[in-house]
Amino acid sequence: MNVQSRSVTLIGAPLEEGSGRRGAAMGPAALRIAGVDQTLIDLGHDVADNGDLRIVPAMDLPNHSKAHNLRIVGAFTRALESSVYDVAASGRFPLILGGDHSLSMGSVSGMARYAAGKGRPLFVLWLDAHADFNSPATSPSGNIHGMPVAFFCGEAEFAEILPKGRPFVDPKHVFQVGIRSVDAREREEIHEHGVNVFDMRAIDEQGIGAIMRHILDVVAKADGLLHVSLDLDFLDPDIAPGVGTTVPGGATFREAHLVMEMLSDSGLVSSLDLVELNPFLDDRGKSARILVELTASLFGRRIFDRPTRAA
Ligand SMILES: NC(=[NH2+])NCCC[C@H](N)C(=O)O
Ligand SMILES: [Mn+2]
Numbered sequence: 001m002n003v004q005s006r007s008v009t010l011i012g013a014p015l016e017e018g019s020g021r022r023g024a025a026m027g028p029a030a031l032r033i034a035g036v037d038q039t040l041i042d043l044g045h046d047v048a049d050n051g052d053l054r055i056v057p058a059m060d061l062p063n064h065s066k067a068h069n070l071r072i073v074g075a076f077t078r079a080l081e082s083s084v085y086d087v088a089a090s091g092r093f094p095l096i097l098g099g100d101h102s103l104s105m106g107s108v109s110g111m112a113r114y115a116a117g118k119g120r121p122l123f124v125l126w127l128d129a130h131a132d133f134n135s136p137a138t139s140p141s142g143n144i145h146g147m148p149v150a151f152f153c154g155e156a157e158f159a160e161i162l163p164k165g166r167p168f169v170d171p172k173h174v175f176q177v178g179i180r181s182v183d184a185r186e187r188e189e190i191h192e193h194g195v196n197v198f199d200m201r202a203i204d205e206q207g208i209g210a211i212m213r214h215i216l217d218v219v220a221k222a223d224g225l226l227h228v229s230l231d232l233d234f235l236d237p238d239i240a241p242g243v244g245t246t247v248p249g250g251a252t253f254r255e256a257h258l259v260m261e262m263l264s265d266s267g268l269v270s271s272l273d274l275v276e277l278n279p280f281l282d283d284r285g286k287s288a289r290i291l292v293e294l295t296a297s298l299f300g301r302r303i304f305d306r307p308t309r310a311a
Pocket of ligand 1: 101102130132134139140141142143145146147181182183231233245276
């Protein structure tokens with residue numbers, strides 16, 4: 001195996017209040033039970049586990065009728081922003097175990113602060129069925145997990161969650177791959193802001209390999225850092241049922257692994273979110289395991305590393 005060994009720190013974010021239902025708070029536990037730490041250790045990496053973040057609701061934030069549970073999501077955003085920043089600044093790779101996708105408001109903002117301090121641009125690879133570019137004004141649901149991209153791009157500020165002057169991500173540095181469910185006003189917003197969208201049709205027509213080569217080329221040429229945010233619903237629900245917002249027609253097992261293998265080869269990835277796993281909806285741990293397997297591919301596992309076995 002020819003993989004650069006990395007120092008990885010796991011950060012559990014048992015957050016479910018950004019989604020419309022319960023269950024995603026069990027995500028970090030399920031990912032640990034599926035063996036995320038040992039899998040990385042077996043690949044030769046040094047792994048530390050910071051445990052799960054524990055928060056109290058941020059009472060300085062308002063109760064917002066169009067951004068449900070803002071005080072809890074806001075508290076997680078603050079806690080994750082600083083712990084992801086601290087882990088990255090200590091030279092380690094932050095691996096965030098979610099938790100619903102609103103946690104990316106914190107993780108990506110923490111990486112944006114880290115990248116700004118290094119004078120390097122931050123790029124985000126958003127692997128998801130959804131664009132998550134709503135704001136309280138445009139969201140049909142009021143669920144904050146549909147808003148994180150707009151938040152870290154500086155477009156959705158629904159209360160002062162993070163200090164004024166926080167660094168934003170340039171929407172043109174966001175690559176969304178696997179998209180197949182976008183709300184009407186959200187669609188206008190992503191086009192207006194120049195987010196790079198590769199929807200499922202683009203994957204079907206161009207192939208995921210060509211799309212990934214293009215993205216990695218752009219990041220490498222800019223000497224950027226690349227944060228990867230993997231929403232379980234990027235995958236087809238047939239292979240990954242343990243998620244609250246399933247959309248048919250998602251990425252296949254091999255498409256998802258090829259994304260991770262190419263990311264691994266590139267050496268460009270600085271940080272990773274694993275989000276939206278809802279173990280309450282899963283089928284005998286299948287979705288938790290697939291997220292761990294994909295993480296293994298991102299950290300250097302190759303098809304030929306696995307013992308051959310009949311199905
Ligand atoms: N991360 C997710 N699963 N997001 C789903 C968002 C669904 C819908 N667009 C909304 O804003 O409510
Ligand atoms: Mn999402």
